[in-house]
Amino acid sequence: MLRRKRRTARAGSPEALRLVGVGKVYGDAESAVTALDGVTLALPAGSFTAVMGPSGSGKSTLLQCAAGLERPDRGLVVVDGEEMSGGGEAALTRFRRERIGFVFQQYNLLPTLTVEQNTTLPLRLAGRPVDRARAADILRRVGLGDRLGHRPDQLSGGQRQRVAIARALVTEPALVFADEPTGALDTRSARDVLTLLQQSVREHGRTVVMVTHDPVAASYADSVLFLADGRLAGELRAPTADVVAERLAHLGDRAAGRLAAGV
Known part of the structure; x- marks a missing residue:
């Protein structure tokens, strides 16, 4: 079952997410x-x-394990003071x-x-009351107040991603996980989406964890965690795009060197 874990963060600054010794292996024996x-x-x-790192660094797996989309082979995942362990898929x-709220690269909106x-679909799936006025207010805040009756094929890519953000926020989640949320967008739409995620943190107190390969997108975050070979490889606070790109290039060079050496 999902067990309550006492929060250890300072008063006034509770932890939204804690991972302890989390490991994940795919495959068996020689193919592991x-x-x-x-x-x-x-x-x-x-x-x-x-969250950033070279290809194969484990950043997507980190998001999936932290969000409960995959079960780690070992270690603890604690979200909003609650430990995700044991229990069945229904729990x-x-x-x-x-x-938890999710924002994906391909929006994952239902076309009909x-x-x-x-x-409001997450509320309906959870059996929770649907406050249409509140949903309309969230959509207004993301710039879609005049699009409530439109379907996804009547929207631009940037507008679809705004719907995905509104959907992620409507349940007032402790954590929002965003997986390459700007990967399919043009520069202007990407900037708008990143600003919305930033506002959800600064103005509404949400916690956002975003996997991205884009140093410019990462510069909107408060901090960047770097992964390499499935391990944390550093953290950068108050990131700028140039410094992020430099750090990422360094990690990529290290990974290429190990690959060439057969390590």
Whole structure:
């Protein structure tokens, strides 16, 4: 079952996410690939964190394990003071619906539903009351107040991603996980989406964890966590795009060197 874990963060700054020794391996025996190798981290509530690393570094696996989409092989994942462990898939699904919001690169909107219906879908799936006025207010805040009755094929890519953000926020989650949320967008739409995520943190106290390969996107975050070979490889606070790009290039060179050496 999902067990209550006493919060250890300072008063007034509770932890939104804690990972302790999290490991994940895919495959068996000689074909085994270690995606995460004993990752330990803690993120405070009300923070915006970008996760970056070379291809194969484990950043997507980190997000999936932290969000409860995959079960780690070892270690603890604690979201909003609640430990995700044991129990069945039904309990884990309920936990995600209550505590976690998701924003994906490909939006994952249902084409037959309107903007309003897509936004309130998590509430309906969780059996929670649907406050249409509040949903309309969230959509207004993301710039879609005049699009409630539109369907996804009537929207631009940037507008679809705004619906996805509204959908992620409507349940008032403890954590919002964003997986390459600007990967399919043009520069202007990407900037707008990143600003919305930033505002959800600074103005509404949400906690956002974003996987991205883009140094410019990462510069919108409060801090950047770097991964390499399934392990944490550093942190950068108050990131700028240039410094992020330099750090990422260094990690990529190290990974290429190990690959060439057969390590």
